[in-house]
Amino acid sequence: MSGLSVAYQKKPVLRDVTFEVNEGELIGVIGPNGAGKSTMMKAALGLIPSISGEVLVYGKPCSEQRRLIGYVPQRESVDWDFPTNALDVVLMGTYGRLGWIRRPGAKEKAEAMECLRKVGMADYADRQISQLSGGQQQRVFLARALVQNAKLYFMDEPFAGVDAATEKAIITLLQELKKNGKTVIVVHHDLATVQQYFDSVLLLNVELKGFGPTSRVFTQDMLQHTYGGRLAFLDHTIAAGATEAHGGVSL
Structure with a gap:
């Protein structure tokens, strides 16, 4: 991503964001509310217009690499009253490789069931899907992204509003994706789990405030630079996270 900028009604909400990610990493995107985290993802995917910048995926424009990209949106942005079941939602993840004419067959249904499993x-x-709990709905959308067999995944707050069992299932899945060489970029809001979950951290507040290995970037000074005076509990959060990480917590 190079020089990505987005404005709503002439007001900048994302300004000149530039970074490059390594393959096979889990990357957490953190920052205060209104920092442009979701906007950055949507602009990178071409879902909203940008006023400048470019996004390259394996050296080509994002628009030419759709089949390599999986996306899990915020749960609140989905119409859960749409009359469809969980399997059909997951099968939607196969449409990109099937094209407009072919319909999912036995092979695709077997793949979708495996991802649900x-x-x-x-x-x-x-x-x-309207009869599923919030955590179950989130799992279905993760399965839809999985069936795409993408190389790069964008996930917008996948842990938001889910129970402990679902959170554990999600991070286990992310670790499996990483093990298989996938790259996962996750908008995340829980600072207490950042050190446990992510290899690298991107700090965002309209502008890029920091990006790099979690051990180097997730510090009191860098977070204060990103959040301003709104995080009086930072010392405790970082210390607790460091203790848990040192203790070898695994999910």
Whole structure:
């Protein structure tokens, strides 16, 4: 990503953001509310217009690499009353490689069921998505991203509003994606788990405030620079996270 800028009604919400990610990393995007985290993801994917900048995926414009990219949006942005079941939602992840004419067949349905199994939702394949809990809905959307077999994943707050079991299932899945060489960029809001979950951290508040290995970037000074005077508990959060990481906590 190079020089990405976005404005709403002439007001800058993202200004000259430039960074390059390494393959096979889990990257957390953190910053205060209104910092432009979701906007950055949507602009990178071409879902909203940008006023400047470019996004390259494996050396080519993002628009030419759709099949290599998976996206999990914020749960609140989805119409959960749409009349479809969990399996059909996951099958939507196969449409990109099938094209407009072909419909998912037995092979695609088997792949979709396997992805539902990976997120613990195989028993809910025929359940209407409106009848699922928030955590279950999030798992279904993760399964939809998985079935794409992408190389790069964008996930917008996948841990928001989910129960402990779902959070554990999600981070286990992210670790599996990393193990398989995938790159995952995650908008995240829980500072207490940043050190446990992510290899690198991107600090954002309209502008890029810092980017690099979590051990180097996730510090009191860098977070204060990003959040300003709104995080009086930072010392405790960082110390607790460092203790847990040192203790070898694994999920």
